[in-house]
Amino acid sequence: MISVEQTSTEVRITIPRDAMAPDQLSSFLDWLAVEEACQKSQLTERDADTLADEIKSTWWRANRERFIPAREL
Numbered sequence: 001m002i003s004v005e006q007t008s009t010e011v012r013i014t015i016p017r018d019a020m021a022p023d024q025l026s027s028f029l030d031w032l033a034v035e036e037a038c039q040k041s042q043l044t045e046r047d048a049d050t051l052a053d054e055i056k057s058t059w060w061r062a063n064r065e066r067f068i069p070a071r072e073l
Contacts, residue, residue, distance in 0.1 A: 002019060005012040015025065
């Protein structure tokens with residue numbers, strides 16, 4: 001059984017080894033780390049959208065020939 005213990009400064013979650021597969025636990029911990037980073041971030045949604053567009057554009061320029069042969073461009 002998963003248990004949760006709270007103190008004045010922290011929350012402790014105890015997960016039995018057989019409750020989750022190692023890769024599931026790793027994914028859960030990664031998700032928690034991302035959530036923590038998001039809470040601390042001052043990035044606005046608009047800035048995040050702009051950054052995502054830039055990343056996609058850069059990726060597409062570098063990889064489009066893998067999907068559309070140069071002769072068709």
